[in-house]
Amino acid sequence: MRKDLNIDVHHLTRVEGHGNIVVNMKNGVLEKAELDIVEAPRFFEAMLKGRNFMEVAIITSRICGICSLGHQIASLKATENALGLEVSEQTKILRRILTDGATFQSNTLHALFLAAPDFLSVGSVFPLVNTHKDVVLAALRLKRLANDIGDLISGRAIHPIRCVPGGFTKLPGAGDLRTLQEKLKTEGMNDLRFIVDVIASLADKIPSFTRETEYISLTSPEEYAFYDGVICSSDGGTYPVEDYLKVTNEFVVSHSSSKHARFNRSSYMVGALARYNNNHRQLHPFGREVEQKLGLTAPCYNPYMNTVAQLVEVAHCIENSIQLMDRLLTNGIKFEKPNQTPSRYGQGIAATEVPRGILFHDYTYNRQGNIVAANCIIPTGQNLENIDDDMKKLVPEIIEESKEEITHKLEMLVRAYDPCISCSVHMLDVEFIEE
Amino acid sequence: MSKPRVAFFDFTSCEGCQLNKLNLENDLLSLLELVDIVEFREAMDDKAENYDVAFIEGSISTPSCVKRIYDIRRRAGVLVSLGSCAVLGGVNAMKNLHPADWVQEAVYGDDKYLFPSIPVQPVSAYVKVDYEIRGCPMSTPEFLHVLKSIVLGRKPEIFDHAVCVECKLHENECVLDKGMFCLGPVSRAGCEAICPENGQYCTGCRGLISNANVGGAIHMLKRHGFSEQEAKKKLQMYSSLNKLINEAECRHA
Numbered sequence: 001m002r003k004d005l006n007i008d009v010h011h012l013t014r015v016e017g018h019g020n021i022v023v024n025m026k027n028g029v030l031e032k033a034e035l036d037i038v039e040a041p042r043f044f045e046a047m048l049k050g051r052n053f054m055e056v057a058i059i060t061s062r063i064c065g066i067c068s069l070g071h072q073i074a075s076l077k078a079t080e081n082a083l084g085l086e087v088s089e090q091t092k093i094l095r096r097i098l099t100d101g102a103t104f105q106s107n108t109l110h111a112l113f114l115a116a117p118d119f120l121s122v123g124s125v126f127p128l129v130n131t132h133k134d135v136v137l138a139a140l141r142l143k144r145l146a147n148d149i150g151d152l153i154s155g156r157a158i159h160p161i162r163c164v165p166g167g168f169t170k171l172p173g174a175g176d177l178r179t180l181q182e183k184l185k186t187e188g189m190n191d192l193r194f195i196v197d198v199i200a201s202l203a204d205k206i207p208s209f210t211r212e213t214e215y216i217s218l219t220s221p222e223e224y225a226f227y228d229g230v231i232c233s234s235d236g237g238t239y240p241v242e243d244y245l246k247v248t249n250e251f252v253v254s255h256s257s258s259k260h261a262r263f264n265r266s267s268y269m270v271g272a273l274a275r276y277n278n279n280h281r282q283l284h285p286f287g288r289e290v291e292q293k294l295g296l297t298a299p300c301y302n303p304y305m306n307t308v309a310q311l312v313e314v315a316h317c318i319e320n321s322i323q324l325m326d327r328l329l330t331n332g333i334k335f336e337k338p339n340q341t342p343s344r345y346g347q348g349i350a351a352t353e354v355p356r357g358i359l360f361h362d363y364t365y366n367r368q369g370n371i372v373a374a375n376c377i378i379p380t381g382q383n384l385e386n387i388d389d390d391m392k393k394l395v396p397e398i399i400e401e402s403k404e405e406i407t408h409k410l411e412m413l414v415r416a417y418d419p420c421i422s423c424s425v426h427m428l429d430v431e432f433i434e435e
Numbered sequence: 436m437s438k439p440r441v442a443f444f445d446f447t448s449c450e451g452c453q454l455n456k457l458n459l460e461n462d463l464l465s466l467l468e469l470v471d472i473v474e475f476r477e478a479m480d481d482k483a484e485n486y487d488v489a490f491i492e493g494s495i496s497t498p499s500c501v502k503r504i505y506d507i508r509r510r511a512g513v514l515v516s517l518g519s520c521a522v523l524g525g526v527n528a529m530k531n532l533h534p535a536d537w538v539q540e541a542v543y544g545d546d547k548y549l550f551p552s553i554p555v556q557p558v559s560a561y562v563k564v565d566y567e568i569r570g571c572p573m574s575t576p577e578f579l580h581v582l583k584s585i586v587l588g589r590k591p592e593i594f595d596h597a598v599c600v601e602c603k604l605h606e607n608e609c610v611l612d613k614g615m616f617c618l619g620p621v622s623r624a625g626c627e628a629i630c631p632e633n634g635q636y637c638t639g640c641r642g643l644i645s646n647a648n649v650g651g652a653i654h655m656l657k658r659h660g661f662s663e664q665e666a667k668k669k670l671q672m673y674s675s676l677n678k679l680i681n682e683a684e685c686r687h688a
Contacts, residue, residue, distance in 0.1 A: 013480045016450055038499075042447060043552075046538045047529040050668070058638060059672070062526045065451020065572060109457065113478065124479030126472065129464060137464075144460040155633035157458065158451045158572045162633050169634025257550045 002399050003028045007407050011038075012414060014114040014124070016066055017421020021410050022255070023395055033391035035384060035414055037256035037421055045374040053079050053165055053369045054340070060361065060376065061159050064420055066109070068159045069102040069150060070354030071361075071376075073227070078361040079165050082348025083369065085339050090331070091167045092227070094153055097324045098160070099226045099352065100317035101149030105157065106355035107272065107310035107317075108146055110418040112139040112195065115307045118412050119205040135198050138191040142314075145188050149321060152180055167338030174333055181325040188318050189286065196311060200293050206308070207409055210301040211393050213386055214265050215274035216247065218353050224275070224282040224316060226353040232278050234299070235264045241351040244360045248377050258421070260385040261377070267385035270357025271417065272309035273300060284323075287316030303390055304416045310355070342369055356380055356420050380419045387417055439586055442474035442486040443517075444507055446493030446500050447527055447555070451572040452518035453477050453492055459575055466579075469586055485510040488585055491564075494520040494527045496555045508562040513585055516558045517578070519571040523642045524676045526571070528555040532675055557676070566591055570626055571640035571673065577625055594625035595645050598637045602628035610636050611659050618669060620655065621647040640673050649683035 007023035017037075024032035044063055048056060057075040061068040073095055080087060113125045116139075122128060128136050150157030152172045162169045219238060220229035231239040231247055239247060250259040262268065280298040283291065291297075291312045296305060347364045357379030364373040390413060398406055443453060457478065459466060473483035489511035495504055508514060519525035530538060531554045539547040558564055568581055584591035598619035602610075610617035610631050618639035619631065630637050643649070649670070656666040670680045 011476060013476050014478060016477060018445075042496075042527055043530045043538050046533050047526060049533065052665075055669070055672070059526060062449050062451075062571065065449040065454045068449070068451060109454075113457065123481055124475075126467065126479060129467065140460045140463065143458070147458055147460075155635075156629065158455055161630055161635050164635070252546045252549075254546070254549050 001028070005395070005399065005403065005406070007403065007410065009407060009411060012411060014117070015415055015419050015421065016064075017419070019414070019419065019421050021391075021407075021414060023391065023406075023410065025395070025399075030392060030395055033395050034255055034388045035391070035419075037258045037384065044376065048363075048371045048374045051371050053083060053342070053365060053371075056363065056371060057163065057165070063376070063378075065158050066106055066420055067102070067354045067356065067359075069098055069154065069157075069163075070352055070359055072160055072163050073099060074350050074352040074354070074359045074361040074376075075363075076163060076165055077228075077350030077352065078348045078363050079365075080348065081350055082344075082346060082363050082365050083165070084343035085166045085341075087167055087339065088336055090328070090334065090336065093324050093328055094168060094171075095163070096227045097321045097328075098150060098153050098163070100321040100324070101146055101153070101157075103226060103353075103355050104314050104317045104321075105143060105146035105150065106418075107314050108139065108143050110355070111199075111307050111310045111314075112142070114418070115412075115415055116199070118408075118415070119199070119202040132198075135195060138194050141187060142191050142195070145183060145191075148180055148183070152176055164338050164340070166340045167336055169338065171333050171335055174329060177325055177329060177333070181322055181329075184318055184322050192290070192311075192315060192318065196290050196293050196315075199308075199311065200295070203295060206302075206304050207412065208302065209304060209390075209394055209397070209409075209413075211303070211390055212301040213389070214263060214268035215277045215299075216263065216268050216270050216382070217275040217278045217358055218351060219278055223320075224279045224284075224287075226317075228352070231351065231358070233263060233268070234274075234277055241360070242349050244349065244351065244362070244377065248360070248382060250377065250381070256384060258378075258381045258384060261382040262385055267389045268382065269303065269386045270379045270382045271306055272313050272355070273303065273306040274357060275353060276300070276309040276312060283312065284316050284319040286319040287312050290315040303386075303413060306416045306418065310418070345369065347373075354379060356418055357382060378420070380417075380421060383417050383419065387414060387419075438469065438471045439487040440473045440483065440485070441470045441488045441490070441582075442472070442483060442511075443477075443490045444474070444492065444503075445477065446491065446504070446521070446558075447496040448493030448518065448520040448525075450477060450492065452570075455572045455575050456578065459579070462579065466582075470582070485512075487512045488582070489514050490517045491515065491521050491558050492517045494524050494555050494557055495561055496527060496530075496552055498551055498553060501553075501561060504558060504561050513565045514558075514562065515566045515568060515581060515585075516564050517568050518573045519569060519640050519642070519673050521558045522567045522569050523673055524555050524557045525673055528675045529671065531555055532671065567593070569623060569641035574626060574629075594623060596624050597644050598622045598624045598626065598628050598631070598641075600624055601626070602631050602637075604628075605632055607631045611655075614659075616656070616659075616661055616665070616669065618652075621649060621652040621670075638672055639670060642674050643670075643677055643679060647679055649679045653683060
């Protein structure tokens, strides 16, 4: 039996941001199995100090290029809660469509461009252009379509422009919305079905590892929660979003410039698989169809299946956005001046499900509408301790395999979480002392 | 002739500019016919020894960033900064406006020494930069223009006129006339005035034009009812390292 093992993957590829995998076994004792986060800290909460409520979402969007929409939505909701800005039903529907589009885009990017090469034993999507051209083209069309949702409704898929406190600066035309909806119904659903069939044939490439953990996500009686809801733990109980600090319990570890989190156990998981485990009964029929084709059943304790859960969500989000567009088109799209007149000031807390899991923004504003305190808690940070716990269980189970195989399985494990490391080191918990 | 070897690197940033490249969807395959992508950590496993063209995203903010950028410069033929963080320091540089110790301590407490951070600088503060592509995020047409020019051995056309010029060409109603704040008069164009086009004000994400009259801009903003303090603060969102802003004086009462 193997007694010693040293793995050091420097700057893991095909993930967002910079992380190293470090595993160290000596005389049969696993001394270390962890994901080191070496991304440069960014100090976003410090940048927000003194900023006016109209600028805050523009800045927080820049925490992450992949989840810029999610950061904007969580940010706007927190600001609106703090300042007592009510938003219209139309604004909520538009934001829900954007959230669907962003999840569709990000999950597609991760599952098909970053994770899929592992199933086909290649180092990136580029060699697949020659060997699997029709699949790559379908995946590119899907990603384009997802970005079209962001482009049409928010003006730009990365760092959206039209979403502001209280509403939207500009609205999509009914004709354009109808065209996009039609494209989702035909091209979008067809391309996804085609890709899902290909992925289903590769299902045996997904490692069969399981570790039950605590799954945390938003939940809502009305829908498979993304835009809004209350905090739900698979260990039982729901908690108001305002109590997020009791759930996240962040702590500093020396091997990560991003803080870790824990709740009822030593670690918990957020993201597509956590949402699926907590809310799978609320999937739309198209989500159900993909769930069955890919053999996903709830509850699922295999973290590698997070990628599969992402594809199920893509199907759900496509169908959900089609339905929401119907509601908009039936009601008629009317321009409404964004409500930007604060009726109070103080603290506002909000949560949104972004592709990688539950995201919290918490701001305190002064009487002038400027930020005095800010805190953002990011999904990837919440997953880090869970990833370390997975590695500690996985390594002894596969210790007899070759070092290359072990390394590959660890890389796939971290990738399955779709970590967004830039996000996770945006920097946390800054209390400002008002001048 | 062999295809140019192109590499992408990311430093302190949101990686949104890189993501924008993957959003080239329709042109991505034709791009791959034109160049060989030899290193792109966010999307592929391969690593390369040297590159004809290196694109750099993000600003320099840790001691290890400094070592890496020197190393990349040595291996690269042409080096291009990509996006506001790389070209200007971008939003990251707002950190420099606060005392470093306070920022570090507020976040990590006693553990602050575990995560060293230095004042944020653009790539050009450390190495020679051949071309710059601005924007937050960068625009994909401009990226394609620069890449094609380099492949053809031409000098890419760099914009140095104000956003107002492009905004007028798009026949938008003046943002200031609508009663909103705007940095269009002194901010660099190339974005097709995408923010005013979408009902927002220009935040100056591409930095200032090279001959910006910042004092004049502040005076103009005051006439529209905005304070000098607000004008400077908003100019600092992307350009906090630009001396013109810090030294600007509004000569008119």
